[in-house]
Amino acid sequence: MVNNRSLVIIALLAVLAWLASTSLYVVNETQRAIKLRFGEVVETDIAPGLHAKWPLINTVHTFDARVxxxxxxxxxxxxxxxxxxxxxxxxxxxxxxxxxxxxxxxxxxxxxxxxxxxxxxxxxxxxxxxxxxxxxxxxxxxxxxxxxxxxxxxxxxxxxxxxxxxxxxxxxxLPEQVTQAVYQRMSTERHAEARQYRAQGQEQSERIRAHADRQREIALANARKEADRLRGEGDGEAANIYANAYKQEPEFARFYRSMQAYRKSFEGNNDILVIGPKSDFFRYLEHPAGGASK
Missing domain, CATH: 3.30.479.30 (Band 7 domain)
Incomplete structure (x- = not known):
């Protein structure tokens, strides 16, 4: 009797476990579910949680609701x-x-x-x-x-x-078979643009260089003009100084000019001067104090 009663209890527990497993189902937070009765949808978009169904009558399908x-x-x-x-x-x-x-x-x-x-x-x-x-x-x-x-x-x-x-x-x-052709065309276009830029740069360089040369010539011409003007003014000023000096000491002026003439005449080793020793040119060599030659 005890053994029979145990078998009955075990059988009842098995039936209850089967009923629980077939009657209860869980819908997770990441799922969507629908309930069917003999293949016909009777409940849609079941909320997450524990739910019940009729065994052998209802079928539940769950779907992943994640992205x-x-x-x-x-x-x-x-x-x-x-x-x-x-x-x-x-x-x-x-x-x-x-x-x-x-x-x-x-x-x-x-x-x-x-x-x-x-x-x-x-x-x-x-x-x-x-x-x-x-x-x-x-x-x-x-x-x-x-x-x-x-x-x-x-x-x-x-x-x-x-x-x-x-x-x-x-x-x-682009497709692989087109890529090389496109790259080649792009390379050709870039080379053409580079040649154009180089030509424009060369033209600009020549223009700048010509402008600089013109400015240089103008600056040199102005400098030469200014130098000639200053030289002329200096020569005029020197002439005035010499003239004033000569007026103040005429004899010394003649003596100084004669000394300058001697230096210039005899500064070369091979210079030959044919002139009479009594000429007026050598008067300061013959008479250092000055005066006309005898």
């Missing part, structure tokens, strides 16, 4: 100018309508991303296709993608119950 990242990889888009660009992007999304999300994807994140990815690519294709390369380079990327993100968010909320939080571009560049 998800979808890597779109590299895609080739054409700009308004028919230039090809390789774009690498990613997208942030999360579930906001569990009922619609379950109906569209049966709760599969992979299925949701498979539905989102082509719509993202189409939105980016439209955004790049309406702009040229220069605009894409100079425009703020957030502003460029704002309209695309808004329209995509509206569509994805209606279709699969997810919110599009952000679209980001990781890399935008």
């Amino acid at each position: 998800q990242t979808l890597e779109n990889g590299q895609s080739r888009f054409l700009t308004a100018g028919r230039n090809a660009l390789i774009v690498d992007s990613f997208l942030k999304w999360r579930v906001v309508d569990p009922n619609r999300f379950y109906q569209a994807t049966r709760g599969s994140t992979d299925r949701a991303e498979a539905l989102i990815s082509p719509r993202v690519e189409q939105s980016l294709r439209n955004a790049f296709g309406s702009r040229d390369v220069n605009t894409i380079i100079s425009e703020d990327r957030d502003d460029m993608l704002a309209d695309s993100m808004a329209s995509l968010d509206t569509a994805m909320r209606d279709e699969i119950g997810v919110e599009i939080l952000d679209i980001r571009l990781k890399r935008v560049e």
Whole structure:
């Protein structure tokens, strides 16, 4: 009897444990949940916490409500100018309508991303296709993608119950086969600009040098003119001084001039002077006191 009673108690406890495990469920803070009855949704967006359900009648599906990242990889888009660009992007999304999300994807994140990815690519294709390369380079990327993100968010909320939080571009560049040609063209353009700048610099250098030479010639001419003027004034002043000196001491003046003439006449070693010794030229050699020669 005791053994039978123990078996009954164990069986009852097992049944209670089974009922508890199948009747109670927990929704975490990071999850969204819906309840189904025989496959039909009867309760949506269940709040986090401990909840009850009917075993074998109700089924509960939970979804991750955290922000998800979808890597779109590299895609080739054409700009308004028919230039090809390789774009690498990613997208942030999360579930906001569990009922619609379950109906569209049966709760599969992979299925949701498979539905989102082509719509993202189409939105980016439209955004790049309406702009040229220069605009894409100079425009703020957030502003460029704002309209695309808004329209995509509206569509994805209606279709699969997810919110599009952000679209980001990781890399935008030319295709590899075009890159070398573009670099070569840019190099050629830069060399042409460099030659133009060098030519302009040479022209400017010649202009500056010619102006400097002209200013130099003008300065030298003015200096020579001023020197001639000062020299003339000096010579005139010297002549006046000599004249005044000669007037004060005429005999000394004649003597000094004769001495100067002797120095200049006999300063060379090979100089020959043919002149009579009684001439007036040698009068101060014959009569140091002066006077006419006898």
